[in-house]
Amino acid sequence: MTLPFKTYLVGGAVRDRLLGLPVTDRDYVVVGATPDDLLAAGFKPVGADFPVFLHPQTGEQYALARTERKTARGYHGFAVHFSPDVTLEQDLLRRDLTINAMAEAPDGTIIDPYGGQADLAAxxxxxxxxxxxxxxxxxxxxxxxxxxxxxxxxxxxxxxxxxxxxxxxxxxxxxxxxxxxxxxxxxxxxxxxxxxxxxxxxxxxxxxxxLPELDRLFGVPQPPEPHPEIDTGVHTLMVLQQAARLSADPQVRFAALLHDLGKGTTPPEQWPSHHGHEARSVELVNALCTRLKVPAAYRELAVAVARDHGNAHRALELRAGTLLEIIERTDALRRPQRFAQFLLACEADHRGRLGFEDRPYPQAARLQRAFEAARGVDVAPLVERGFTGEAMRSALRQARTRAIAAAVKADE
Missing domain, CATH: 1.10.110.30 (Hydrophobic Seed Protein)
Known part of the structure; x- marks a missing residue:
């Protein structure tokens, strides 16, 4: 389709191609045209604040070249100007980073007025x-x-x-x-x-x-034996790094990042001990998620990890009944996928310490084995024996505890 106006590929697509990375999204700038010109060419308008159009065949975005002027504090206070006389260089000038302020002409020529290629190389x-x-x-x-x-x-x-x-x-x-x-x-x-x-x-x-809850973790000491890195903020970054190493799931990474927020509110006279930090962490996770309007799935996993990561680390020492309590609190029997996320975040916490980065985490296998044993308990025999209500719940818990005990013993 031949267009009666100048178009240029811009932004991330140009940057990523020059870096040799896959290009998934392509955005274009249109120079020397009006909204009516694009409508006449069959483009569909989608922009609310400034003219953005979808190509009638490819569905890719085409925006009229524009300039922006600050009119108020924050990021909503902008006056947008677009007209056929706005140049490509003026449009690129309003962008954030030089590596995002390059364009590519239809013949492959790179237009780079602000040194994006040099910054890519550097x-x-x-x-x-x-x-x-x-x-x-x-x-x-x-x-x-x-x-x-x-x-x-x-x-x-x-x-x-x-x-x-x-x-x-x-x-x-x-x-x-x-x-x-x-x-x-x-x-x-x-x-x-x-x-x-x-x-x-x-x-x-x-x-x-x-994110003040995270910022205040830096400079807060922990006991050097379990935490050779000592600084809680440094540990938190190491945990997030390990979470990224273990999983691409942003929910796991979010939970790993927030797991120790309570250590930032430990009174200094108690340092390097952080007794009761799990409960404080839960409160702070909830407050942060409320403030940022974080989706429920992120919040629920982060709360579970903040509350029970210490118990997970002690899984090899815990009795069957306590293992079942962890399984119940994390709602693992109804939400096994979230339990798997929980275990990954706990493993990231274990590995997010100086010298522990590649150490095994057998606690996860123990908890997984306990979960499978509890899930494998057949309810039918209890129903046949006439259990109902609270009696059924009690009998089921006992049966699951026995199953976990047998599974744990078999592992030893």
């Missing part, structure tokens, strides 16, 4: 212009790109780090709404190195504003 995340400071979401995006490209050696440019700190000091991140924070947070949890998201936010001061 593995540098650098802002395009001072206008970066107008949108606090960009702080979250830079942190997320750091989590995506850390394995390639990418780091945040010094001048961009300084600008991000200035934005935090000016209170820009305080204007972010919970839904937007969670959207970027959840995306970052899916990246290869999500711990880098937390590190970048902490470096610029945004973590203390957005």
């Amino acid at each position: 593995r540098r995340l650098r802002h395009v212009s001072p206008a970066f400071a107008e949108d606090p979401v960009r702080i979250l995006r830079v942190a997320r790109f750091a989590a995506r490209f850390a394995r390639m050696g990418s780091t945040v440019a010094d001048d961009t780090r300084a600008l991000m700190r200035q934005m935090v000091a000016a209170g820009e991140v305080d204007a972010l709404v919970p839904e937007r924070v969670w959207q970027e947070f959840e995306r970052a949890l899916r990246e290869p190195d999500p711990q880098c998201f937390i590190t970048v936010l902490r470096d610029c001061g945004a973590l203390a504003r957005l």
Whole structure:
């Protein structure tokens, strides 16, 4: 289909192709056209705040070249200008990072007015212009790109780090709404190195504003024997790194990240002990999830891990009845998939310690064996014996406890 106006591939598709990465989504900028021009060519409008259209054949997004001007605090306060006289370079100038401010012409020519290719080669995340400071979401995006490209050696440019700190000091991140924070947070949890998201936010001061429950963990000591890394914040980052190593599931990673929040509220006079931190962690997980409007599935798993990760670590020492209590509290019999997530997050906690990164976690096998034994108990004989109500529940628990005891003994 030949179009009567100029179009350019832009953004992530250009960046990823130059990096040799798979290109999944393609976005285009249209230069020298009006909304009526695109409608006449059969494009379907979908943009609410500015003209975005879907290609009539490919369904890919085409946006009119535009400029943006800051009009109020936060990220909603922008005046958008689009017209046929807006140039490609002006459109690219409003973007966040130089590596995202490149375009590709239909003949394959790369248009790179702000040094994106050089920054790609240097593995540098650098802002395009001072206008970066107008949108606090960009702080979250830079942190997320750091989590995506850390394995390639990418780091945040010094001048961009300084600008991000200035934005935090000016209170820009305080204007972010919970839904937007969670959207970027959840995306970052899916990246290869999500711990880098937390590190970048902490470096610029945004973590203390957005996720203070996590920020206060840094500098809090733990007993050196089980925790050679000592610092609770360092341990938390190591746990998230191990969770990413064990699972691509963002729910597992989220639960692993929040499992020790209660240690941040331990009175200093009790350090390095953190007695009762599990219960405090549950309260803080619930508060954080309420504030950011986190989906229920994330919250429920995070609460289960915060509450019972210590018990899971003691699984080799626990009696059958106590193992059954863990199974019941995690609702494993009704939700076996979440129990598997629970075990992964607990294993990440076990491995997220200096020198423990590759150590086995036999506790997970013990808990899985106990779960399978409990699930295998046949209810029919109890029904035939006439048990109902509370008597049935008691008899079933006894039968499951005996089954777990037999399974555990067989493993020894």
